[in-house]
Amino acid sequence: MIQPFYSDSASVDKARTFWDDFDRATEGLEDALRLSAFRECLKGKAGEQWWMYSQTNDFETLRTRFHNQFICQTPLQMIERLKSTKRSKGMSAEVWGDLISSLCDAAQCYDAEMRYQYFLSGLRNKEWKAALATTMVNSIPHAVAVLLFKNMHLPIEDDSEFAEASGSKPSTENTMMQQMLTMMQ
Incomplete structure (x- = not known):
């Protein structure tokens, strides 16, 4: 089982460990399945936004972008x-x-x-x-x-102290789903 990647709280070491585990666990699978599995493992606002705004069509692109976004971060x-x-x-x-x-x-x-x-x-x-x-x-x-x-x-x-964290996610997901449905029609 692949552990989720919590992007909001991950250090560079945790990101590297996640990527190594994910890469090893999904080796041999088709790119589309690997991308889908990655999307399911990605948790946290930073990761969600990164995924939403990046266009990733193959696994090598995902590897490069994940590395640039979460592993090679400047201070x-x-x-x-x-x-x-x-x-x-x-x-x-x-x-x-x-x-x-x-x-x-x-x-x-x-x-x-x-x-x-x-x-x-x-x-x-x-x-x-x-x-x-x-x-x-x-x-x-x-x-x-x-x-x-x-x-x-x-x-x-x-x-109420956590209202912004829990309240924003469903509306973002609903908006994305509606946009996808509109594009499909």
Whole structure:
């Protein structure tokens, strides 16, 4: 079974590992089937948008474009990705901290305060933000420790904090389906 590729939270190493596994698992299949399988494995807003706007007709084109988009990213591209990364619903403080730390490492961002700012900017949980605002925290490990100490590391989530993430996907899918149906007629 091929594991999904979560484009919004993937580091360069995870992208490379996914690609190697995917390539090995689909070797010998026809291009159309490989492209279809890839599309099913692709998860996350960044990947969805990349797929929607790129015209990929054969597997070699997919290989080149995936490599250029997710594996050969410059530090500037990784920083842009850091700015837009948001914590997913149900993600614990430790996992969120590890994710941001790995993205910061890939972006060659080693300043603890900058890393902490990326950690904060991706938070959607109001209680976490309030708890961290009332303490003298300036690094990801300290923030996670504070949330653990206050027994807040597993979030109690408000659906409105994630409305933009879940609400936009169905409308995008519906729009795409309608466009495809129109083109087919």
